[in-house]
Amino acid sequence: MLRTFFISIVLGFLTITTALAQLNNNPDRIETDEGELVIHPILHGSIIFEWNGQTVYIDPWGQAGLYDDKPAPDIILITHPHGDHLSPETLASLDTESASFYVPQAVADQMPEEFLGQTTVIANGETMEYEGITIRAVPMYNLPEEGARHAKGWGNGYVLTMGGKDVYVSGDTEGIPEMRNLQGIDIAFVCMNLPYTMDINQASDAVLDFEPAIIYPYHHRGQDIQEFKKLVDTGNKDIEVRLKNWYPR
Structure with a gap:
């Protein structure tokens, strides 16, 4: 029985690995009221947006080669101070000379000094503008809140408005x-x-509540995103689930 259980675990892992290997991290292009929004899935929780001549980096992390062929950032948003979101090593490898950073206070407290002059603190509930892009900071935290790895107000999620x-x-x-x-x-x-953070069941349940037109599961290491897609598809076929390779070799 133990041998059968072990084999089933291995087969399940291989199935997930094979499915992920068939995905790509090519950029997606979405029309807005003011030209294309180009979405670059980079690594784990790292994303790049290009829109209307502006380039936005979210939580840049990982080796410099991941960013070699990407435009230099105009905006860098960091969600919280954990090492896979605030990475001084990755920031040091980027051309950040003209970049404006928007971060929660907890990130500003740990930012390398060289970037502080370019950094604006934005808290949950605040909204700021940068060259036609609206940046709204929203809460991100664990449940229950008591003793959470990510406490309420410590970090930011973001809602960006670009071309409507x-x-x-x-x-x-x-x-x-x-x-x-x-x-x-x-x-x-x-x-x-x-x-x-959460498993695919809680994530899909939340997505079905707020009903985005397009949903990308990201920051999902170890989770079965194919099954996540099935859960969302079953609950609401009008929500388009896009699966990308967030863990390129």
Whole structure:
């Protein structure tokens, strides 16, 4: 019986690995009222957006080669201070000379000094503008809140408005009320990895509540995103689930 159980685990792992190997991380292009929004899936929780001559980096992390062929950032948004989101090593490898950083206070407290002059602190509930891009900071936290790895107010999720499209990036969170109550989201990036955020069941349940037009599962190491897609498809076929390779070799 133990041998059968072990074989079933191995086969399940191989199935997930094979499915992920068939995905790509090529950029997606989405029309907005002011030209294309180009979405680059980079690694884990790292994303790049290009729109209207502006380039936005979200939580840049990973080796420099991942960014070699990408435009230099105009905006860098960081969700919280954990090392796979705030990476001084990755920041040092980028051309950040003209970049403006928007971060929660907890990130500003740990930012390398060389970037502090370019950094603006933005807290949950605040909204700022940069060259036609609206940046709204929203909560991200674990449930229950007491003793959580990610406490309420410590980090930010973000809603970016670009050319009439509202893009939600969850940061490290669970299916919190503030996520479930979002309205009018065109594109969403929602995390799912235990034990740090949530599993695919909680993530899909939250997505079905706020009903984005397009959902990308990201920051999902170890989770079965094919099954996540099935859960969302079963609950609401009008939500388009896009699966990308967030863990390129």
